[in-house]
Amino acid sequence: MDEMRAQYEAYPYPERDPEDERRRxxxxxxxxxxxxxxxxxxxARDWSRPLRVLVAGGGTGDGLIQLAQAMTSAGRxxxxxYVDLSAxxxxxxxxxxxVRGLGGIRFETGSLLEVGSLGAFDxxxxxxxxxxxxxxxxxxxxxxGALAPGGGLxxxxxxxxxxxxxxxxxxxxxxxxxxLDPKQKLAAAKSVFQTVPAGHPFKRNPHLVDHEASDAxxxxxxxxxxxRAFSITDLMAALAAAGLExxxxxxxxxxxxxxxxxxxxxxxxxxxxxxxxxxxxNLRGTMKTHxxxxxxxxxxxxxxxxxxxxxxxxKGVDPRRLxxxxxxKGAVTLTAGGAKETMALxxxxxxxxxxxxxxxxxxxxxxxxxxxxxxxxxxxxxxxxALCGFGQMHxxxxxxxx
Numbered sequence: 596m597d598e599m600r601a602q603y604e605a606y607p608y609p610e611r612d613p614e615d616e617r618r619r620x621x622x623x624x625x626x627x628x629x630x631x632x633x634x635x636x637x638x639a640r641d642w643s644r645p646l647r648v649l650v651a652g653g654g655t656g657d658g659l660i661q662l663a664q665a666m667t668s669a670g671r672x673x674x675x676x677y678v679d680l681s682a683x684x685x686x687x688x689x690x691x692x693x694v695r696g697l698g699g700i701r702f703e704t705g706s707l708l709e710v711g712s713l714g715a716f717d718x719x720x721x722x723x724x725x726x727x728x729x730x731x732x733x734x735x736x737x738x739x740g741a742l743a744p745g746g747g748l749x750x751x752x753x754x755x756x757x758x759x760x761x762x763x764x765x766x767x768x769x770x771x772x773x774x775l776d777p778k779q780k781l782a783a784a785k786s787v788f789q790t791v792p793a794g795h796p797f798k799r800n801p802h803l804v805d806h807e808a809s810d811a812x813x814x815x816x817x818x819x820x821x822x823r824a825f826s827i828t829d830l831m832a833a834l835a836a837a838g839l840e841x842x843x844x845x846x847x848x849x850x851x852x853x854x855x856x857x858x859x860x861x862x863x864x865x866x867x868x869x870x871x872x873x874x875x876x877n878l879r880g881t882m883k884t885h886x887x888x889x890x891x892x893x894x895x896x897x898x899x900x901x902x903x904x905x906x907x908x909x910k911g912v913d914p915r916r917l918x919x920x921x922x923x924k925g926a927v928t929l930t931a932g933g934a935k936e937t938m939a940l941x942x943x944x945x946x947x948x949x950x951x952x953x954x955x956x957x958x959x960x961x962x963x964x965x966x967x968x969x970x971x972x973x974x975x976x977x978x979x980x981a982l983c984g985f986g987q988m989h990x991x992x993x994x995x996x997x
Contacts, residue, residue, distance in 0.1 A: 598820040598821075599680065599727065599819075599820055599821060600680050600681060601776075601777055602777055602814060602815075602818070602819065602820065603654075603679075603680065603681035603683060603684050604681055604682065604683045605683075605777040605778060605814075606777065606781070606810055606811040606814045606815070607654070607655050607681060607683045607684040607686075607687050607811060608654055608655065608684065608811045608812070608814075608815045609654065609655055609657065609805075609808075609809070609811060609812065609815075610655070610808070610809035610810070610811040610812065611655040611656070611657075611687055611691065613687060613690035613691045613693070613694050614694065616660070616691050616694040616695050617694060620660070620661065620664055621657050621660070621661065622661050622911070623657070623661070624749075624845035624846075624886050624986065625658075625720065625722070625749025625750070625751065625845065625886055625887075625888060626658045626661055626662045626718075626720045626722075626749050627661065627662075627665065627910065628642075628662065628665050628666065628669070628671070628991065628993050629908040629910065629953070629989040629991035629993050630845060630910070630986070630989050630991075631718060631747065631749065631888070632989065632990070632991035632992065632993060633843075633898050633983075633989035633990050633991055634747070634842050634843035634845075634888040634898065635718070635747030635842055635888055635890060635896070636745075636747070636896060637896035637897065637898065637899055638898055638899045638905055638906065638989070638990030638991050638992065639899065639904075639992055640991070640992060640993075641992070642669075642671045642992060642993055642995070642997070643671075643672070643996065644672070645672040645673055645674055646666065646671065646672070646673045646674070646717050646718060647673075647674050647714070647715070647716045647717045647718070647743065648662060648673060648674065648675040648676070648716060648717065648718045648719070648720065649675075649676050649678070649710060649713065649716040649718070649719045649720070649741060650662075650675060650676070650677045650678065650719075650720045650721075651678055651707045651710055651719055651720065651721040651724065651738060651741075652678065652679055652680070652707050652721055652722075652723070652724030652725075653677045653678065653679050653684075653685075653688055653720070654679060654681075654684050654688070654723065655684050655687040655688055655691070656677070656684075656687060656688030656689075656691050656692065657722075658720045658722055658749075659675065659677050659688055659692070659700070659720070660688070660691050660692065660695065660697070662675070662720065663675055663692065663695075663697045663699065663700060664695060664697060666699075667697055667698075667699075669993060669994060669997055670997055671993070671997070672699075673699050674699055674701070675699060675700045675701065676700075676701045676703060676713050676714070676716070677700060677701065677702050677703065678703045678704075678705050678706075678707065678710060678713070679703075679704065679705075680704070680705070680706060680707075681704075682704050685702055685704055688702070689702055707721070707724060707725075707728070707734055707737060707738070708728075708733055708734060708737050709737070710737055710738065710741045711737060711740045711741050713741065714741070715741060715742065715743035715746070716741055716742060716743055716746055717743050717745070717746045717747075718746060718747055718748075718749070719738050719741060719742060719746070719747075719748045719749070720749050721734075721738055721748065721749070721750050721751075722749070722750065722751040722886075723751055723752075723753075725750065725752050725833075726752045726753045726822060726823050726824065726825060727819060727821050727822060728821065729821055731752075731823065731825075731833065732833055732836055732837070735833045735834065735836065735837035735839070736836075736837045738750075738837070739837040739838050739839050739891070742890075742891060744891075745894065746890070746891075747842060747888055747889065747890045748839065748888065748889045748890070749886075749887075749888055750886070750887055750888075750889060751884050751885070751886045751887075752824075752825045752830060752884065752885055753822070753823075753824040753825065753883065753884055753885075754824055754825060754826065754827070754876070754882040754883055754884055754885050755824035755825075755826060756876065756877070756879075756880045756881065756882055756883075757800075757802045757803075757880075757881045757882045757883030757884070758800075758802075758803065758824055758883050759796045759797070759799075759800045760795055760796035760797025760798070760799070760800050760803075761797060761803065761816060761817065761822075762822070762824075763795075763796065763797070764788075764791070764795075764797055764817050765817055765818070765819065765822060768780075768784045768787070768817060768818055769818075769820070771783070771784075771787070772784060772818075777814070777818075780814075780818055781810055781813065781814055781818065784813070784817060784818055785813065788806075788817070802881055802883050802933065803816065803883070825885060826873065826876060827850070827869070827872045827873055827876050827885055828869060828873050830885050830887065831869050831872075834887075834889050835892075838891060838892050839889040839890065839891060839892060840889060840890060840891075840892050840893070840894075840895060841868075841887055841888075841889055841895075842887075842888040842889055842890045842895050842896075843887070843888050843898070844885075844886060844887050844888070845886055845888075845986045846931035846932060846984070846985055846986040847983070847984050848929075848931050848936070848984035848985050849875065849879065849882070849931050849932045849934070850871070850872040850875045850876070851871070851875060851984070852871055852872075852874040852875040852878060854875075854936070855875065855878045855879065862874075879932075879934070881932065881933060881934075882932060898983070898989075898990055899990050900979060900983070900990075901957070901972065901975065901976065901979060902957065902990075903956065903957050903958035903961075904956050904957075904958065905956060905957050905990040906953065906954065906955065906956045906957075906990060906991060906992055906994075906995065907951045907953075907957065907960075907979075907988055907989070907990055908951070908953040908988065908989050908990070908991055908993070909951050909953075909982070909987060909988055910986065910987055910988065910989065911987070912987055914948055914949050914950070914951045914952070915949050917948055918945040918946065918948040918949035919945070921940050921942060921944060921945040921948060922942055922945035925939060925940060925941065925942045926938060926939050926940060927940055927981060927982075929981060929982070929984075929985035929987060930985070931984075931985045931986060936985075938977075938981045939977070940977050940978055940981060941973075941974050941977060943974055944974040944975065944977065944978050946964060947960055947964055947971075947974060947975060947978065948978060950963065950964075951988075953991075953993065953994045954994050954995065957971075957975065961975075
């Protein structure tokens with residue numbers, strides 16, 4: 596842990612300039628409130644209740660800032676506790692929050708393994724941390740123990756196939772430069788990296804870019820002292836061992852092997868969800884992370900797909916532009932995990948898409964369109980499968996009553 600702390604004191608990760616908060620908000624999964632609601636609380640959380648959040652291993656603050664800003668902008672109450680091993684990373688996160696004028700955040704320097712002493716939380720964000728622990732299972736167990744009843748976890752860990760070449764270089768650099776301090780190690784490794792043959796699996800891997808973005812990115816990717824990848828099977832096993840279960844993934848289409856098979860090939864009968872997801876991971880071969888939402892065993896609440904009371908939200912998409920595209924082409928091209936897929940959608944569904952505003956439920960959308968339940972379901976079903984499957988639409992009460 597001392598070597599890891601030294602790394603992040605020298606190179607807080609990811610590299611961020613707090614002044615950039617004046618011009619942009621970095622967003623992603625997990626920890627977008629509507630997405631959290633969709634997967635963890637059946638799209639029906641009472642957002643008038645304060646959300647108690649733990650950002651465990653928060654680094655320079657991407658997840659922290661995204662969630663705090665979203666809650667602040669919507670006028671929703673929250674209490675966030677941020678914890679990280681690195682004082683330097685914490686300083687960057689604090690500065691970013693200060694630039695944005697975000698309150699309601701308690702900053703702590705410490706270990707993820709000791710979060711049980713900080714209280715019980717409705718939501719825990721833990722991204723890019725568990726795979727760096729000497730004993731990752733101890734981290735999963737600690738987070739599970741910090742969940743309040745009905746709480747949920749948003750987690751990201753590295754995946755092996757999309758990181759082809761990383762671990763060979765890590766091992767070589769570890770052997771060559773183990774005795775150097777972080778700055779010497781970085782300089783030496785960057786010099787050697789230039790001589791690595793073009794045919795090396797790392798240099799042939801188009802999915803890895805952190806080493807080109809910054810010194811912190813290079814160090815975290817290729818010089819980390821403790822780094823292991825989880826297949827989706829490994830991740831499901833770690834969750835289960837901690838008393839947790841999968842609630843959902845932000846882009847479920849990525850884990851659907853049927854999308855990768857020709858019509859002549861069917862999935863075997865009796866294939867479990869875990870097995871199907873593993874088949875998809877192995878067929879794609881490009882996943883470099885797994886992002887999941889998890890809850891305590893037996894506490895999963897399914898998203899309210901197609902339910903009259905469900906309130907749809909579009910993420911990063913203008914409803915009118917999307918509706919216009921559907922009306923013109925009868926199809927939409929969606930991207931998840933770098934994979935693009937064009938999906939046919941009924942042109943008459945365009946007016947329904949145009950009315951999605953994050954405040955109107957499906958019953959009201961149907962009534963305004965003058966459709967009976969059967970006709971509405973025929974139009975909305977394909978929209979829901981496509982957009983929810985690629986993480987572009989979620990059901991949530993986030994703005995209800997706001």
